[in-house]
Amino acid sequence: MNDTTPLLQMRGICKQYPGIQALNEAALEVRAGEVHALLGENGAGKSTLMKILSGAVRRDAGDVFLNGEPVDLGDPNRARQLGISTIYQELSLVPHLTVAENIFLGKAPTRWPGVLDWPRMRREATRILSGLGVSLDPDARVRSLRLAQQQMVEVARALADEARILVMDEPTSSLSEREIAQLFGAIRRLTARGVAVVYISHRMEEVFRIGQRVTVLRDGRHVATGDIADVSVPQLVRLMANRDVSEHYPRRSHARGEELLRVEGLGSGSLRDVSFVLRRGEILGIAGLVGAGRTRLARAIAGADRIDRGRIVIRGKTIRIGSPADAARARIAFLPEDRKQQGLVLGLAVERNVALSHLRALSRFGVMDRRTERREAQQAIVDLRIRTQGPEQTVVHLSGANQQKVVLAKWLAARADIFIFDEPTRGIDVAARHDIYLLMNRLVEQGAGIMMISSDLPEVLGMSDRVLVMRAGAVQAELSAAEATEAAVLQAALGLAS
Amino acid sequence: MTPRLLHVQSRRQLGTFAGLIALCLILWAATPHFLTVSNLLNVLEQTAINAVVAVGMTFVIISGGIDLSVGSILALSGIALGSALQAGVPVPVAIALALAVGLACGLVNGVLVTFGRLPPFIATLGMMSVARGAALMLAEGRPISGFDDGFRMLATGRVLMLPAPAITAGLIYAVAHFVLGHTVFGRAAYAIGGNEEAARLSGVAVRYHKTAIYGVAGLMSAAAAVILTARLNSAQPTAGTMYELDAIAATVIGGTSLLGGEGTIMGALIGALIMGVLRNGLNLLDVSSFFQQVVIGVVIIGAVLVDMSLKRHRR
Numbered sequence: 010m011n012d013t014t015p016l017l018q019m020r021g022i023c024k025q026y027p028g029i030q031a032l033n034e035a036a037l038e039v040r041a042g043e044v045h046a047l048l049g050e051n052g053a054g055k056s057t058l059m060k061i062l063s064g065a066v067r068r069d070a071g072d073v074f075l076n077g078e079p080v081d082l083g084d085p086n087r088a089r090q091l092g093i094s095t096i097y098q099e100l101s102l103v104p105h106l107t108v109a110e111n112i113f114l115g116k117a118p119t120r121w122p123g124v125l126d127w128p129r130m131r132r133e134a135t136r137i138l139s140g141l142g143v144s145l146d147p148d149a150r151v152r153s154l155r156l157a158q159q160q161m162v163e164v165a166r167a168l169a170d171e172a173r174i175l176v177m178d179e180p181t182s183s184l185s186e187r188e189i190a191q192l193f194g195a196i197r198r199l200t201a202r203g204v205a206v207v208y209i210s211h212r213m214e215e216v217f218r219i220g221q222r223v224t225v226l227r228d229g230r231h232v233a234t235g236d237i238a239d240v241s242v243p244q245l246v247r248l249m250a251n252r253d254v255s256e257h258y259p260r261r262s263h264a265r266g267e268e269l270l271r272v273e274g275l276g277s278g279s280l281r282d283v284s285f286v287l288r289r290g291e292i293l294g295i296a297g298l299v300g301a302g303r304t305r306l307a308r309a310i311a312g313a314d315r316i317d318r319g320r321i322v323i324r325g326k327t328i329r330i331g332s333p334a335d336a337a338r339a340r341i342a343f344l345p346e347d348r349k350q351q352g353l354v355l356g357l358a359v360e361r362n363v364a365l366s367h368l369r370a371l372s373r374f375g376v377m378d379r380r381t382e383r384r385e386a387q388q389a390i391v392d393l394r395i396r397t398q399g400p401e402q403t404v405v406h407l408s409g410a411n412q413q414k415v416v417l418a419k420w421l422a423a424r425a426d427i428f429i430f431d432e433p434t435r436g437i438d439v440a441a442r443h444d445i446y447l448l449m450n451r452l453v454e455q456g457a458g459i460m461m462i463s464s465d466l467p468e469v470l471g472m473s474d475r476v477l478v479m480r481a482g483a484v485q486a487e488l489s490a491a492e493a494t495e496a497a498v499l500q501a502a503l504g505l506a507s
Numbered sequence: 508m509t510p511r512l513l514h515v516q517s518r519r520q521l522g523t524f525a526g527l528i529a530l531c532l533i534l535w536a537a538t539p540h541f542l543t544v545s546n547l548l549n550v551l552e553q554t555a556i557n558a559v560v561a562v563g564m565t566f567v568i569i570s571g572g573i574d575l576s577v578g579s580i581l582a583l584s585g586i587a588l589g590s591a592l593q594a595g596v597p598v599p600v601a602i603a604l605a606l607a608v609g610l611a612c613g614l615v616n617g618v619l620v621t622f623g624r625l626p627p628f629i630a631t632l633g634m635m636s637v638a639r640g641a642a643l644m645l646a647e648g649r650p651i652s653g654f655d656d657g658f659r660m661l662a663t664g665r666v667l668m669l670p671a672p673a674i675t676a677g678l679i680y681a682v683a684h685f686v687l688g689h690t691v692f693g694r695a696a697y698a699i700g701g702n703e704e705a706a707r708l709s710g711v712a713v714r715y716h717k718t719a720i721y722g723v724a725g726l727m728s729a730a731a732a733v734i735l736t737a738r739l740n741s742a743q744p745t746a747g748t749m750y751e752l753d754a755i756a757a758t759v760i761g762g763t764s765l766l767g768g769e770g771t772i773m774g775a776l777i778g779a780l781i782m783g784v785l786r787n788g789l790n791l792l793d794v795s796s797f798f799q800q801v802v803i804g805v806v807i808i809g810a811v812l813v814d815m816s817l818k819r820h821r822r
Contacts, residue, residue, distance in 0.1 A: 311708065313708055332707075333707055334710040334711070334712055336710070337709070337710030350705070351702075351708055352708070353702065354698050354705050354706065354768065355701065356701045356769055357697060361694065361698070364694065365705075365709040365710075365711060366710055367710075368691040368695065368711065371691075372690070375690045376689055377690055377691060377693075379689065419709060
């Protein structure tokens with residue numbers, strides 16, 4: 010083999026899960042020193058392919074070559090020894106240990122057997138971190154660090170492992186713009202040293218900013234690989250979805266109706282004197298920086314957090330919301346950002362999750378009406394085009410978009426008409442987002458009102474009829490669709506005078 | 508329809524059931540005394556008590572909790588029953604009293620777990636000691652023995668040859684199976700065990716249901732106490748010692764995960780039968796009671812190991 014031998018080759022990789030062919034002849038080829046973007050809809054097989062690469066999952070068939078040599082990726086340790094490190098969305102650091110201890114977890118330098126060489130550990134940690142362009146105290150406890158800093162510790166740990174291939178799964182999903190720039194700086198330093206980075210993200214602009222080449226997977230198959238310079242966003246989206254997503258944010262008629270929800274002087278935790286109105290037939294975008302109190306507002310109205318002060322008027326009546334059950338009775342639907350932790354019982358079937366919001370209505374004297382339960386779920390699967398094998402499938406096996414649809418189905422079946430979406434499309438790929446947007450439009454056309462919290466500014470601007478900008482627990486500005494420009498929202502979010 | 512997912516649960520149950528059958532076959536081959544009508548009925552009668560306690564345990568474990576106090580509650584309910592009977596209280600009233608005592612203890616557990624926010628392990632560990640102590644105090648440390656035959660029919664009675672305890676247990680299992688699969692209460696138990704926060708945010712009355720689940724566990728202990736008292740013709744303050752472990756064992760052998768969110772009532776029945784058949788068989792084979800404990804421990808660990816490796820294969 011010559012010097013054009015790729016660092017990593019995965020060929021003909023197949024993996025079957027019960028009932029699902031997760032990977033079917035998937036392939037990936039990564040060169041040393043490049044950032045290789047791996048794209049695909051949720052469920053396209055990206056995660057499975059990366060789990061195989063990191064040794065977490067065994068492949069059914071196919072070959073993996075490192076520098077042209079066939080390798081066996083038996084288990085995560087073996088993969089790590091081969092120089093393959095993975096940084097998952099959920100970081101895997103030990104929060105109570107220090108930065109240095111985390112970086113050298115399991116391979117700490119020792120003076121005598123069993124006795125740690127602390128000075129050397131600190132020195133090495135500082136050296137690795139500064140090599141990434143980061144200054145962090147090696148003695149700081151990881152739990153005291155910001156998420157972006159923790160991520161840097163993970164990168165440093167991969168470096169201490171002498172990683173040659175670094176897999177990053179949605180590394181920027183909770184980072185600010187400045188932190189993203191810093192992360193990209195670190196990635197560039199890595200690739201300059203010949204480390205290959207496999208970069209998974211749904212954010213197209215990032216892929217174009219940092220990536221050199223791209224591979225697209227669809228339905229577990231390899232679709233295309235090419236230089237990023239040669240492709241455009243619409244091309245990539247088409248490859249991922251195999252269809253045109255012509256309109257990023259679908260339009261609809263604006264028909265604002267009567268008042269549905271009125272919040273007056275709401276106080277809860279960090280929230281101060283929040284007041285606004287939500288009408289039928291509108292999407293009210295809630296913008297603001299992370300920590301501005303948007304989720305707190307959603308949780309207070311949904312009964313998840315305690316309300317200290319203020320009044321909530323729903324359909325003209327003052328309602329006391331003391332628990333999520335109260336909110337559900339008031340037909341308020343809460344679709345939390347963290348669907349897996351808060352939106353769904355992953356181990357239960359689709360139909361069981363759908364029923365969860367209105368068990369009372371589905372039962373007589375406590376006995377469930379299983380036929381209605383089944384019918385509702387089947388209806389929802391058809392209506393919302395949920396891709397599942399049927400109402401009895403466990404939701405853990407569904408893709409992010411389909412899981413979000415199940416959460417939505419749960420509230421539709423409960424006849425909710427006030428919908429609070431917290432980051433409705435986080436972790437959902439571009440093509441599937443479109444589906445979610447269409448569903449949101451359908452809801453408001455049918456007379457519902459939607460509060461949509463989102464950190465994705467184009468999404469807020471593209472979908473909202475009005476935008477509420479929050480800052481430090483209070484409403485900073487209320488902008489009409491016409492007033493809501495990227496600059497105006499950002500200015501308000503940052504507390505700058507316009 | 509999804510044959511694959513539909514049957515994962517029942518396939519696993521089938522595995523456990525196959526284990527029970529295999530165990531019976533081995534014992535059949537090993538001793539002529541095992542596969543006789545009288546011995547099998549004897550097994551059913553002996554198993555009934557553990558099986559009833561395991562019903563409550565299954566509810567608790569499916570909801571993501573644990574109940575260490577079932578054995579002690581059994582003793583306290585039994586003493587309440589014995590004292591009442593000896594004081595000349597009519598049998599139905601005495602039984603109702605015993606059930607009320609068990610239910611009350613369970614509800615206290617539930618309130619401590621939900622409103623008191625105690626970990627179930629701690630709350631029920633405390634109740635385990637309190638109920639045992641109360642039983643010993645009430646009985647002044649002595650058994651209460653000698654009840655009239657009408658009451659003892661609950662253990663000695665036969666309907667179509669089947670011993671009364673087995674029939675009682677069978678009825679309880681039928682009801683529990685229905686409750687778990689077909690009622691709001693059952694749905695809530697699975698949802699709470701699977702993801703308590705998601706259940707709460709969906710409007711499920713988590714605290715109410717959880718409290719009630721521990722109440723059910725207490726009630727089942729009391730029901731077991733009634734059978735045991737009738738069977739021994741004696742209520743003993745030391746009764747039910749270690750029953751919590753037998754019940755947990757039956758539940759997990761039956762495929763219920765200690766992490767909550769999954770499990771079945773019929774699995775618990777098969778688990779209890781495996782334990783019962785195993786004990787009976789070891790007795791017939793004249794295995795010393797010390798070594799029996801070793802064997803039972805190995806079976807518990809082995810069953811859960813197999814179950815877990817089956818689950819891993821599904822990954």
